[in-house]
Amino acid sequence: MTTTQRPWSERLEIVRGDITCQQVDAIVNSANPSLLGGGGVDGAIHRRAGPQLLEECRKLGGCATGEAKITAGYNLPARHVIHTVGPIWKGGDQNEDELLAQCYRSCFALAEKHGLRSLAFPSISTGAYHFPLDLAASIALREIIVGLERLPYLDKVTVVCFDDRTWTCYQQALAAYKERTGT
Numbered sequence: 001m002t003t004t005q006r007p008w009s010e011r012l013e014i015v016r017g018d019i020t021c022q023q024v025d026a027i028v029n030s031a032n033p034s035l036l037g038g039g040g041v042d043g044a045i046h047r048r049a050g051p052q053l054l055e056e057c058r059k060l061g062g063c064a065t066g067e068a069k070i071t072a073g074y075n076l077p078a079r080h081v082i083h084t085v086g087p088i089w090k091g092g093d094q095n096e097d098e099l100l101a102q103c104y105r106s107c108f109a110l111a112e113k114h115g116l117r118s119l120a121f122p123s124i125s126t127g128a129y130h131f132p133l134d135l136a137a138s139i140a141l142r143e144i145i146v147g148l149e150r151l152p153y154l155d156k157v158t159v160v161c162f163d164d165r166t167w168t169c170y171q172q173a174l175a176a177y178k179e180r181t182g183t
């Protein structure tokens with residue numbers, strides 16, 4: 001497998017859009033422990049993937065918070081869906097930060113196991129799960145950059161922001177990371 005020597009900053013993209021349109025090896029779904037669908041990005045992914053996705057999810061036996069499971073993408077342009085379950089924000093003293101970081105690490109572990117070359121993430125837990133957006137963005141970017149540095153053959157990771165506020169927050173978090181680390 002050819003490796004890419006490009007620095008992480010050339011392999012990370014933050015875009016404004018709809019993750020169900022991303023033509024990548026895997027899109028990440030922000031699911032709930034049942035893995036049987038829901039609203040938000042979970043609902044959008046299941047709608048676009050079609051009923052076979054739910055059929056496969058039924059066989060997975062659910063997913064714990066912080067963990068991730070992979071399925072096919074069916075009618076989506078993405079080959080796979082990686083379903084992860086983010087923490088519900090309960091004020092910040094229930095280990096939410098670490099659980100959110102674990103979601104990203106679990107997704108990268110599956111990307112490595114399946115030799116995926118491109119990945120797209122939504123802003124996990126910042127919708128119905130009410131995780132503060134600025135804190136979630138800094139955790140997400142830190143873990144995504146670690147993942148990119150750990151997997152040199154991973155050509156592209158895209159963070160797909162569904163609204164302007166999320167896009168602005170991720171851009172600010174990236175700028176802050178670069179300033180803090182001098183990268």
Ligand code: APR
Binds near residue numbers: 041
């Ligand atoms: N593409 C990209 N991002 C999207 C899309 C989409 N099509 N639809 C929604 N989003 C964004 C939201 O705007 C938010 O920024 O995904 C982010 C996560 O929001 P939610 O989908 O509400 O997910 P989350 O906060 O992690 O809550 C998960 O909601 O839908 C249920 O079953 C799901 O119980 C679980 C919970």
